[in-house]
Amino acid sequence: MKATIPVYDICTVSDGHQHPDLLTERLGSYLKENYQRVHQQHGHSFYHLVLFTGGSGSHTLDFTRYAVEPWQLYFMTPGQVHSWHLGPETEGYVVHFSTAFFRSFLANPDYLDRFPFFSGQSPDQVMEVPEKLRDAIQSVFEQILQAGADNEPDLVRALLLQLFLETDRHIARDGEPGVPQQKQLVLRNFMALINRHYRSLRLPREYAEQLYITPNHLNALCQDLLGKTAGEIIRERVLLEAKRLLTNEQKTVAEIAGELNFPDNSYFSRFFRKYVGQSPEEFRKSLN
Known part of the structure; x- marks a missing residue:
């Protein structure tokens, strides 16, 4: 019988990084470090965010395949399965955080459930960043990278919440105007x-x-x-x-x-x- 599908925890992919519940990295570097892992179907026990700023290929999220496009933003929740098949020129940002990362920071332990892109339903988790928002969204990711490198987890938490709120307000599907x-x-x-x-x-x-x-x-x-x-x-x-x-x-x-x-x-x-x-x-x- 074949081995079970790999399910990675945050420590597996964050090895060598400063915070045990967080990884922030440029996508190109992350792909080089984890090439064998990402091209086979696998699961995560942590939250996973990616912003593609360039490149091509595809990624499969819960058995639905999506073509990779510049300025595509996607979210993945613990328990989902996915794989990537990306071209060598693919660039962007990747953020991982554990289920415990916000636990002591937010009074409501279910706060992230309010966002449709954390529903675990792949159509709600893959979206395009509108042109007018790209500079602002990229700036938030750059600040997240810097705060992660400086080992400032509370600042990363605040910046991630800003990203979630801006995505929910301006990009997420059910945040469109006209729906009460x-x-x-x-x-x-x-x-x-x-x-x-x-x-x-x-x-x-x-x-x-x-x-x-x-x-x-x-x-x-x-x-x-x-x-x-x-x-x-x-x-x-x-x-x-x-x-x-x-x-x-x-x-x-x-x-x-x-x-x-x-x-x-x-x-x-x-x-x-x-x-x-x-x-x-x-x-x-x-x-x-």
Whole structure:
């Protein structure tokens, strides 16, 4: 049986850097140091940010491939899987920080969940920086690099929060003008609840109760903003986690079914085939 997909922690990739919960580096240097790691599919136990300022190639985030373009910004959360296939001229910035990095800095431990690009849903995590914002965003990354080199983690935290807020306000998809803030807030809270409870809660009404709205209201909101029903969004999250788990060939399909709270292996296999078009075993083989 093949070895499990590599899952790197912050210490693995931050070896030799000053802070155990942080890495800030120019992308070109990072790629040279980690060439073997980044070109194979792998996971992270930490948050991962990249701004491409030049270059070409592609990167795959949770089984969706994106073409690399200058001024593309993307975010990755712990537990996701990805790989890079980049040209030698690719440049930009990379920032890693652990789940503990903001813990003592923010009173609300779930503060990062408010941002759509930390939802764990890849369409929300890859975006283009508008031309009018490029100088300002690059300046923030340069300041983050300098603060990291000076071993000033609190300054890095403040600059990262500035980056998150500016990205949320001006770049993120659901921050576009014309969408009422209350609708955006309910959708964000719904997505955050799904990320916490998708293993145990599968019905829209269970989430609607926690959001203090009716199931019909929740469905209408999801259809309006995402073009999908609430049930489809919950199901997509379960399928995404199933795909992530299937990258680990040391886990049997039966173990994955149990981990995702399916009553048995055959029910999980039928569910997976219905919506993916392949059995779990066929999907696993297609990754090779």
